[in-house]
Amino acid sequence: MATTCSIACCKEESDSDKAVIVRFSNGNVQKAEKLDFIMYKSTDEVNPRKKNRRMMVAETERISYVGQNFGTSSLKCNSLCKYYVGVLNKHTMQMELHNAQLFNMLPFVPGETAATANPKDTDLTYKEKVDSLIEAFGTNKQKRALTSRRMNQVGSEILHHAVAKAANSVIDGKGLEALQQEVAETELQAELALYLPPCNKDAAVPENVYPFDELLSPADLKALEQAGSKMAAFTSEDLQNMKDSGGSLSVVKHLETLPSDGEARDKMACCAFYLSLLIKLSRQKSVSRKFGIEEGCPRIVQTNLFRTFTVETFNNGKVQNMVSASMRAKLAAYCLALLLHMGHMTADLTLLHRDLAISEARVIEVAKSMGLTLAKPPRAKDTEAGLHDKHKQTSLVLPLVKYQQFMERRKRKKMH
Known part of the structure; x- marks a missing residue:
């Protein structure tokens, strides 16, 4: 008859009780028992943003791997999901559940540090970095497309500046309130034209x-x-x-x-x-x-x-x-x-x-x-039967009356 096991809930865990799951970005490890794992934690335990920072280091004879739960190389799934690892005790047949955290292990090359990196690369966007790669290693077709796109971008920026300059000159000449009034009248005429009968404003009679x-x-x-x-x-x-x-x-x-x-x-x-x-x-x-x-x-x-x-x-x-x-x-x-x-x-x-x-x-x-x-x-006086209707x-009198649209908002009544 097959044996059964039960799940045992753990109490509040310390950092030493939490499980760690590592994933190597450049392949699978053949002999995991030969790896030496060391975990480092932040010394600033007062700052709430830094006290939970951890860094996992795995060393071999040939290369070292580094993974961390903060920064750009950290896995976003740690903040979106919560992971657990079950540990089965074969003597008591009880499985204990422990909190787990995932680390993405990246190979560490000596001499390549953040200090030697180009500081301008941190200010570049992803699109700009891709354009730099195309300039260096792209095909002729990709380079021509990149040049054409940049020319169009320069042309659109010049057009945008020209339109903005023309708009500013019109606003300075007529005034913002006059332009808003013209826009409101144009929108009103367009709306009324949908249901008004054909009109001849220049008619003599x-x-x-x-x-x-x-x-x-x-x-x-x-x-x-x-x-x-x-x-x-x-x-x-x-x-x-x-x-x-x-x-x-x-x-x-x-x-x-x-x-x-x-x-x-x-x-x-x-x-x-x-x-x-x-x-x-x-x-x-x-x-x-x-x-x-x-x-x-x-x-x-x-x-x-x-x-x-x-x-x-x-x-x-x-x-x-x-x-x-x-x-x-x-x-x-x-x-x-x-x-x-x-x-x-x-x-x-x-x-x-x-x-x-x-x-x-x-x-x-x-x-x-x-x-x-x-x-x-006309005003009518009260009669015995009541008020006159x-x-x-x-x-229709020529010229046609041009009513001004009421643009002000009504004042809200105060609550007593």
Whole structure:
């Protein structure tokens, strides 16, 4: 029957009880019993960084080996791992575990000391040392590559200094605050250009600043004639039912004031129907392929709406049209531009933010980004029923208003 052994835990070990594992860097030792091992420890036992320094020396008849647990030649695994050595007592059949430390034994050549080494070599990086080896022992191909790389490095440094000099001259000429303001305005214009309708800032009349054909193309306007005629035939009761059922208040407002002229009336009705589609689209996240079909939306108009105001995503192998946050801002801008054409370059921001189900501050932000003029609502006195509803109006006046971006940070409230 095979005998079993048990593990015995040792108490706190001294330096003499700790095991040492050595590894020779230049090969395997054939006769380890002929090696004389001596361990040296640091004499500075007060300094916590030096009191644990050890040096292992192995001497043979031909060469000596030196290993240490500090410096560049030490093994990094001593700080990352903890090693143990088991010693089996054959009489008691108990195995004792001792802490172990690894030493990498390197051959020691007499006469090659740190004092004779080149002091410049300690300041060189690994890449610079490799370049020195290539210069001395590299092939012609490696030397040509090294020369080309150094030439490119010199060229990049010259370019960097030239760019830095030009940047400093620009900063000295314009000033740091002016440059920061220009960068902020450029970033703001780039961000707004993603969702604002096409704008002609040099237009002579307000109607041409945001061209109507860019909002609703002639082909789409002609396709909406049938749906617009049905909406123009709404009675006062139909409009009241539309209000009660949560319909668009902006659409109802313009349907109540349709012009009597036949051509202008038809155009206004088509615009009202298209505005209702935009408002309905802004309230949805995922848009189905049947969007607007029940209301009489032509297929060509639906395709253009999907292409302009939705983002295509893949879900379970199917293509879905999603209305992202940036697309909602784009819808708000197009709705506002369309309302300007429908209301003689004046629009009601309060009704629009209620229809789009977004905050009033967001609608005002869109109006400012379009360069519109904001009109403060008139002060109303208290009545018996309560306060009068104050609607914020906006209008397009030339030249466009250029609002300054608020760059300061809000002060934090003090905690009492």
